[in-house]
Amino acid sequence: MSNDAISVPPLDAEAMRRARERQDRLTKPARSLGRLEDLSVALAGMTGRLDVPLAHRVVFTLAADHGVAAEGVSAYPKEVTPQMVLNFLNGGAAINVLARRFNARVVVADLGVDAELAPHPQLRALKVRRGTASITRGPAMSVVEALVAIEHGRSLVREETERGLDVVLTGDMGIGNTTASAALICALCRLDPVEVVGRGTGVDDAGLERKRNAVNAALEVNAERIAQGPAEALAAVGGLEIAGLAGVIIEAATRRRPVVVDGFISGAAALVAEAMAPGASAYMVASHRSHELGHGAALDHLGLKPLLDLELRLGEGTGAVLALPLLDAAMAILNEMATFDSAGVSQREP
Amino acid sequence: MSNDAISVPPLDAEAMRRARERQDRLTKPARSLGRLEDLSVALAGMTGRLDVPLAHRVVFTLAADHGVAAEGVSAYPKEVTPQMVLNFLNGGAAINVLARRFNARVVVADLGVDAELAPHPQLRALKVRRGTASITRGPAMSVVEALVAIEHGRSLVREETERGLDVVLTGDMGIGNTTASAALICALCRLDPVEVVGRGTGVDDAGLERKRNAVNAALEVNAERIAQGPAEALAAVGGLEIAGLAGVIIEAATRRRPVVVDGFISGAAALVAEAMAPGASAYMVASHRSHELGHGAALDHLGLKPLLDLELRLGEGTGAVLALPLLDAAMAILNEMATFDSAGVSQREP
Numbered sequence: 001m002s003n004d005a006i007s008v009p010p011l012d013a014e015a016m017r018r019a020r021e022r023q024d025r026l027t028k029p030a031r032s033l034g035r036l037e038d039l040s041v042a043l044a045g046m047t048g049r050l051d052v053p054l055a056h057r058v059v060f061t062l063a064a065d066h067g068v069a070a071e072g073v074s075a076y077p078k079e080v081t082p083q084m085v086l087n088f089l090n091g092g093a094a095i096n097v098l099a100r101r102f103n104a105r106v107v108v109a110d111l112g113v114d115a116e117l118a119p120h121p122q123l124r125a126l127k128v129r130r131g132t133a134s135i136t137r138g139p140a141m142s143v144v145e146a147l148v149a150i151e152h153g154r155s156l157v158r159e160e161t162e163r164g165l166d167v168v169l170t171g172d173m174g175i176g177n178t179t180a181s182a183a184l185i186c187a188l189c190r191l192d193p194v195e196v197v198g199r200g201t202g203v204d205d206a207g208l209e210r211k212r213n214a215v216n217a218a219l220e221v222n223a224e225r226i227a228q229g230p231a232e233a234l235a236a237v238g239g240l241e242i243a244g245l246a247g248v249i250i251e252a253a254t255r256r257r258p259v260v261v262d263g264f265i266s267g268a269a270a271l272v273a274e275a276m277a278p279g280a281s282a283y284m285v286a287s288h289r290s291h292e293l294g295h296g297a298a299l300d301h302l303g304l305k306p307l308l309d310l311e312l313r314l315g316e317g318t319g320a321v322l323a324l325p326l327l328d329a330a331m332a333i334l335n336e337m338a339t340f341d342s343a344g345v346s347q348r349e350p
Numbered sequence: 351m352s353n354d355a356i357s358v359p360p361l362d363a364e365a366m367r368r369a370r371e372r373q374d375r376l377t378k379p380a381r382s383l384g385r386l387e388d389l390s391v392a393l394a395g396m397t398g399r400l401d402v403p404l405a406h407r408v409v410f411t412l413a414a415d416h417g418v419a420a421e422g423v424s425a426y427p428k429e430v431t432p433q434m435v436l437n438f439l440n441g442g443a444a445i446n447v448l449a450r451r452f453n454a455r456v457v458v459a460d461l462g463v464d465a466e467l468a469p470h471p472q473l474r475a476l477k478v479r480r481g482t483a484s485i486t487r488g489p490a491m492s493v494v495e496a497l498v499a500i501e502h503g504r505s506l507v508r509e510e511t512e513r514g515l516d517v518v519l520t521g522d523m524g525i526g527n528t529t530a531s532a533a534l535i536c537a538l539c540r541l542d543p544v545e546v547v548g549r550g551t552g553v554d555d556a557g558l559e560r561k562r563n564a565v566n567a568a569l570e571v572n573a574e575r576i577a578q579g580p581a582e583a584l585a586a587v588g589g590l591e592i593a594g595l596a597g598v599i600i601e602a603a604t605r606r607r608p609v610v611v612d613g614f615i616s617g618a619a620a621l622v623a624e625a626m627a628p629g630a631s632a633y634m635v636a637s638h639r640s641h642e643l644g645h646g647a648a649l650d651h652l653g654l655k656p657l658l659d660l661e662l663r664l665g666e667g668t669g670a671v672l673a674l675p676l677l678d679a680a681m682a683i684l685n686e687m688a689t690f691d692s693a694g695v696s697q698r699e700p
Binding site: 026027028029030031032033034035036075076077079080083084086087090092093094097098100101102201202291307308309310311312313314318322325326328329332333336337338342343344345346347348 | 376377378379380381382383384385386425426427429430433434436437440442443444447448450451452551552641657658659660661662663664668672675676678679682683686687688692693694695696697698
């Protein structure tokens with residue numbers, strides 16, 4: 001039951017045709033703005049209009065803890081997860097700084113932090129459980145818990161839609177979550193951990209070896225669960241914030257909102273979203289290529305080509321927010337430039 | 351005489367050290383913002399301060415014509431150069447749209463358009479001559495003309511400094527100028543035209559063959575001039591807007607202003623600037639990797655790594671302006687984020 005496909009509307013082919021046709025009449029050599037032109041066409045297809053609204057942009061930064069963090073897979077102690085949630089709420093983290101700069105709202109949600117967080121007007125308290133169990137010894141959580149976390153992610157998008165929501169951006173916080181994401185990417189793309197497991201926030205060689213071993217163990221002990229479908233794989237080796245982000249992406253796609261996908265952890269969530277809601281990837285904009293090892297493979301699996309490659313490996317939604325000016329630029333070009341006719345500029349020689 | 355080196359101040363190593371030290375205290379894993387961190391350190395080195403000012407940003411879009419355009423090397427007739435200058439002045443071109451979006455001023459200058467342009471309050475009339483001679487039969491211009499064009503570029507920067515100028519951006523317009531730029535890149539980097547000559551604004555296979563032949567002929571007929579030095583090479587196979595842009599870059603570097611270099615044509619000008627003012631490349635930020643063939647070689651020669659790779663091939667300064675949000679982001683991160691101490695976030699485990 002959990003793996004019934006969720007329906008996603010197709011892109012608007014007519015809007016895409018009109019956007020492409022308009023791009024070709026603007027006062028520039030055809031296709032000379034490269035991927036910006038493609039981006040404007042894609043956004044037109046997602047939203048069904050050429051004047052794609054971009055004013056209300058919300059980054060969903062979802063936090064949770066991971067049982068596997070106890071196994072020495074991160075350079076940071078797990079206390080950093082709740083500490084960073086407070087930092088988000090106080091506006092001092094990188095995602096806050098970038099969101100302010102690029103006019104995005106940050107929605108911070110606790111999907112499963114392993115600490116009691118004091119109530120805060122800016123914190124969405126959606127804790128499913130206090131952290132996952134270690135994926136090296138069994139499932140991270142039950143399938144029901146994973147589905148509840150997905151539903152929480154969907155509900156966040158529904159709530160924000162009422163406040164105004166044009167562009168959805170994904171972000172994450174959770175010590176240990178590159179390990180869970182690596183396991184999930186291996187599971188869903190059928191890759192070997194050596195191709196996917198990277199240094200995360202900066203483990204040394206011994207830590208990297210522990211991460212690889214943890215992912216290998218997780219894939220082995222959870223092999224039967226993984227084979228049952230994406231929700232089961234998510235429950236087996238994923239995480240609560242990853243599940244929430246899958247829900248965010250699914251809800252965005254069903255509502256025809258462009259969703260700017262951040263890096264490695266969001267990439268794992270995007271794989272889950274596409275597996276559960278085929279066609280969701282058509283609404284995804286890959287913001288950047290993470291410095292984390294297996295991210296490229298996840299993007300390839302989704303057919304996405306990242307806009308930026310800045311060797312980022314922070315998460316929080318920082319890479320997604322950095323791509324916003326390119327969305328703005330793409331739509332400004334489409335809607336504000338003069339055409340050859342209106343400007344009296346000669347077209348190509350025949 | 352023309353090749354006496356112009357003196358460029360060194361970067362401020364102490365400001366760079368302080369910027370790096372501050373980056374490492376911010377609430378994020380060390381180096382997790384990758385190239386944005388490097389960019390903040392570089393900007394601190396250029397300006398000698400951590401609160402690098404970025405408010406006054408001016409794109410210098412310089413226009414000129416090229417005698418070689420008569421030899422079928424472009425997909426567009428040369429009338430497009432003055433037509434596009436009018437489009438710039440009317441605010442309808444891609445550079446205008448992007449500059450408005452990212453709060454940059456556009457300075458449009460005629461360095462050598464082969465047409466009488468009516469006076470316009472926004473047009474800087476600095477025509478050295480009506481277009482260059484064809485580089486396939488001799489020098490594009492005299493060395494004196496090239497030096498005058500460089501001086502015009504320098505004077506534009508000086509003028510804008512009085513109005514407020516924190517960041518310099520380069521841009522170009524000139525039918526035929528990818529051919530001249532390719533010849534100049536071949537001359538200054540000692541490359542073969544097959545490695546450098548690309549399709550520009552979109553010539554077909556026959557046009558590409560004509561471009562390659564033109565560059566080969568230009569390098570042959572001007573070989574002695576090219577060997578004399580960068581100013582002579584510029585005069586021999588370059589162009590008036592390229593010379594002006596070299597001046598813009600040189601003046602920016604001598605004044606310790608960051609200069610965001612656009613694509614292929616600006617890359618050729620940057621090579622001239624570095625050759626005439628060694629060390630100028632330390633003040634350059636490569637905005638993007640152009641879709642034009644030889645751009646990567648020019649960037650490599652300058653030791654620059656582009657921030658964006660969006661398959662752009664328009665010029666005008668569009669790629670440079672698109673990089674501005676990344677400069678903004680880099681400096682916002684450095685100056686607005688919380689530190690581990692101030693936010694009470696645990697550092698790495700020992």
